[in-house]
Amino acid sequence: MNTYCKSVFEQMDMAIQSMVELIRVLDEQDLELRPTPDKMSIGELIAHIAVLCKADFLIGAGCKEEEIDLFYEQAEPSMQKASLEQALLDNYDFLRRGIAALSDEQLMQRTTAFWGGVHTRFEWLLDTQAHLYHHRGQLHAMMVHVMKIEPGVRLFE
Helix, strand or coil: CCHHHHHHHHHHHHHHHHHHHHHHHCCHHHHHCCCCCCCCCHHHHHHHHHHHHHHHHHHHCCCCHHHHHHHHHHHCCCCCHHHHHHHHHHHHHHHHHHHHCCCHHHHCCEEECCCCCEEEHHHHHHHHHHHHHHHHHHHHHHHHHHCCCCCCCCCCC
16 A cells, blocks of 8 residues: 555544544434434434545546445445444545555546546545544534533544
């Protein structure tokens, strides 16, 4: 794997591990909590986080909108902590293996997302990292400010 990608994954490893720890702090009934009407519940947010690594890889590979919609439909984990955690780990592993299989030339290849965004495959990896951190921060904030839980999970090293 490319040296730069290894460094990104070292940071993402910590983010994934902290997500697992956040999920484990929650009770099953917490997944149903919807802090803001018409926005994702805790469980829906975790389900989105659980599949985003694979979805973002597929988007970076140039998948069409219909293909991504089908992926989300088929990949949606059940709303149980164990299923959400396993989906998170499996989809992260898919991303790691997919990036590891790319040559340096392929990492610098520009691809266009179905909405028109253009990035190199390496930039899509960085975007995935940012996407993961963004939603992990949302979950942490919901737990602390809405649920009044201090999860005791480190978010950064």
